[in-house]
Structure formats: C-alpha cells, structure tokens
Amino acid sequence: MRIGELAEKAGTTTRALRYYESLGLLPARRTSNGYRTYGDEDLRLLRQIQVLRDFGFELEETRPFVECLRAGHPEGDSCPDSLAVYRRKVEELDALIGQLQGVRAQVGAQLARAERARDALVADAAVPGGPEPRCELGTERGSHGRTA
Template sequence: MRIGELARRAGTTTRALRYYESRGLLPARRNGNGYREYDEEDLRLLRQIRTLQDFGFELEETRPFVECLQAGHPAGDTCPASLDVYRAKLAELDDVIARLATVRDEVAAQLARAELEAGADLPGGPEPRCELAPHPATPHPATRHHA
C-alpha cells in the first residue's frame, strides 16, 4: 500500500508517517518508481505507536515496542526493553498522581477555610463575599486619574 492509504488506515497523516520514517520508527521501502511501499506489518507498527501515544507515551518511548514487533514478537510489549518503558511510565504516572493529590488536598483545605471565614456553613451566617481584592499593581477604580 502507498503512504496515503497507510495514513488513512492508521488514522494519522502522511506528514506523521514521514516523521516516523525520519526517526527510524517506520521502515522506508521504495518501489521501482520511487513511491513508498508499506504492508500490514507497517500498519501494525503504526497502530502500536498510536496506541502508546494515546496513552501519553512520547514518540521515543515507543521505540522499544516497535523494535520488539520488528524482531518478530507477537506483541510489542513482550520484550524486556518494552517492560522497562512501562515501568518508567508507571513511576512517572504515580508521581503525577501523588502531586495532584497534594494539590487537591491543599485546594480542599483552602475551600474549607474560605467557607468557614464566610460563614457559609452556618445557618443564617453572612453571605459569602464575591469581591476580589484588586491586584496591588492595579489602582482601585476610585483612585484612578483620568487624562
């Protein structure tokens, strides 16, 4: 199949395919008239790349999976190097989740303090303030001078 058909079947663009080729992830075979030629195995490689990218893997992180498939393995994640990438990505995700949990806890605590100050959790308490204090660099509207 030619590059346009491969791009269509893989759900990507010809530009992306050329980029993958330049990065050594997609083999570049040419027929007699110079057109790129691809087969079902190339489509399989692309689907592996696209799936991993959908999961948040960087393009270079897909290389061990592609190499595993190119080595004849039935799946791209059956090689030690692929498993190492999975482990690294999992550690990265665990770190992001931990940081997000910390931020969430801080936002929840700030909300609780703000609600307590506003008396929003007490029946008959004062209404929450809806004003924001002006930024120190922004003069209050009453103190602005007109030219």
C-alpha cells in the same frame, strides 16, 4: 499501500507518518518513483505506536516496542526493553498521580477556605452592626431585638 492509505487506515495523518520515519521509528520502502510503500506489518507497528501514545508515552518510549515487533516477536512487549519501559512508566504514573492528588487536596482546601472567608464577609454585610452582635452597648432606647 501508500502513505495516504496507511494514514487513513490508522486514523492519522501523512505528516505524522513522515515524522515517525524521520525518527527512524517507522521506515518505509520506496517504489521506483520515490513513493513510500507500506505493508500490513507496518500497520501493526503503527497501531502499537498509537496505543502507547494514547497512554501518554513519548514517541521515543515506543521505540523498544516497535523494534521488538520488527524483530519478529509476537507482541511489542515481548522484549525486556519494553518491559523496562512499562515499569518505568508505572512508577512515573504513580508518582505523578500522587503528586496531583496532593495538589488537588491543597487547591480544594484553599477553595474551601476562600469560600468560607467570602461567606463570612457576606454575612457581615447582611448584618450591618457586625456578625451576630452580642450585646448592645449603645443608647439604651431603641431596637432591642435582633434583625429577624
């Protein structure tokens, strides 16, 4: 299988595959004319990379998994290094989620506050004498009732 075919099977581009090879992540054998050649095994490695990248792993973080597979283990996460990456990632995710939830709460609060302030101003504008005038200190005569 050549690079174009592998890329198509995996739903990626030849550029990505060449990039992975430049990182030593997915090395390829070569035919006599210099073309890269891949086997089904390489497709497995590539899929492992893609799954983790879809999770948001950096390419370097997928390396232990790929090397684990290349070492002949049944799964990419059958090795201690892979498990360590999993654990680190879970911690990172928990920290990040917590942080984002904090930000979310703060932004939500700011939004609510700003909207209340705006509504107060709008209400003021609707009642030209100010918001809910309590008592009339002006001239005795004139409108004694509130506006509607």
